[in-house]
Amino acid sequence: MKADPQDQRRLLDLQAVDTALAQLAHRRRTLPEFAELESLARELSALEDQRVRAQVAVDDLDRDIARLEKDIEQVRTRKDRDQARLTMGSGPARELEALQHELTSLNRRQSELEDSELELMEQRETAQGVLDGVQRQLVEAREKRAAAEERRDQALADITKEEAAKTSGRAPLAADLPADLIALYDRIRESSGGLAAALMRGGRCGGCRLELSGVDLARIRAAAPDEVVRCEECRRIMVRTTESGL
Structure with missing residues (x-):
């Protein structure tokens, strides 16, 4: 899937909101x-x-x-x-x-x-x-x-x-993102305990916290900036920034 790098980074903002909502729901239950x-x-x-x-x-x-x-x-x-x-x-x-x-x-x-x-x-x-x-x-x-x-x-x-x-605050944020990207994000979030997109930092997936192999790093380096890359282990979307260690 292709998506503007800026839209991919905005997924992190959406994820932050959804994580906060999940935490509030957990607080409500407990x-x-x-x-x-x-x-x-x-x-x-x-x-x-x-x-x-x-x-x-x-x-x-x-x-x-x-x-x-x-x-x-x-x-x-x-x-x-x-x-x-x-x-x-x-x-x-x-x-x-x-x-x-x-x-x-x-x-x-x-x-x-x-x-x-x-x-x-x-x-x-x-x-x-x-x-x-x-x-x-x-x-x-x-x-x-x-x-x-x-x-x-x-x-x-x-x-x-x-x-x-x-x-x-979530509604306008989600509305500004491409529908296909939001659809993928929602599917992953539903199947992965609420976390669908995470920052790739220092060669590690921010979702499962595992260090990526050399093969995976090479694959991600070769991917176009607008390519939506996913972790081979947890299948979450990895958002690339200057902190990604690429």
């Missing part, structure tokens, strides 16, 4: 905030599971305490009733003696229930502490997520802005 947000999502999920378990523990203890309080209230009501009947002193002596024994039993039962309630309340205090700790961790993790999302969004906005600037 923002550290993405990994951070994935880690935070896992952390938040685990913390939410812990919060649910801690809340269930507190709720279970609340139900047990409420049941004990109800039992204690029932014992107190029965005690008050028996005490009132005993105070009145009416009825057979055997019945009054039975009331006295029942009051003793009810006092013992109330003491046992109140001891159980106190133990459950201590357990509840511990369980509430665990729940409060998990909720604090959730708040901190959510704040970290919000900060990471803000950084991600800002980084993406910056990348989009740079991409727009590069893309707007």
Whole structure:
């Protein structure tokens, strides 16, 4: 293929733009905030599971305490009733003696229930502490997520802005180059990881970085200035300048 040497050199400008766009696309895909947000999502999920378990523990203890309080209230009501009947002193002596024994039993039962309630309340205090700790961790993790999302969004906005600037500059640059040269450039770029044209410098291909053989150098020296030369190894376009070592 033939192309004006100046057009070939301008391919390097186009390649620089395309390389910058590829780097921006890579930055977009690999923002550290993405990994951070994935880690935070896992952390938040685990913390939410812990919060649910801690809340269930507190709720279970609340139900047990409420049941004990109800039992204690029932014992107190029965005690008050028996005490009132005993105070009145009416009825057979055997019945009054039975009331006295029942009051003793009810006092013992109330003491046992109140001891159980106190133990459950201590357990509840511990369980509430665990729940409060998990909720604090959730708040901190959510704040970290919000900060990471803000950084991600800002980084993406910056990348989009740079991409727009590069893309707007690329269009006129590509439009001024011969269509067949651009077609070749695009085919090579698609098949070679994005790098299609590189400067030949010091007898080396700027694409694969390999030193050219004497045969290749002789072939390139013999090529006309408007001949589009390509590396025998990587098949990329080698743009010749005074730095090429020819």
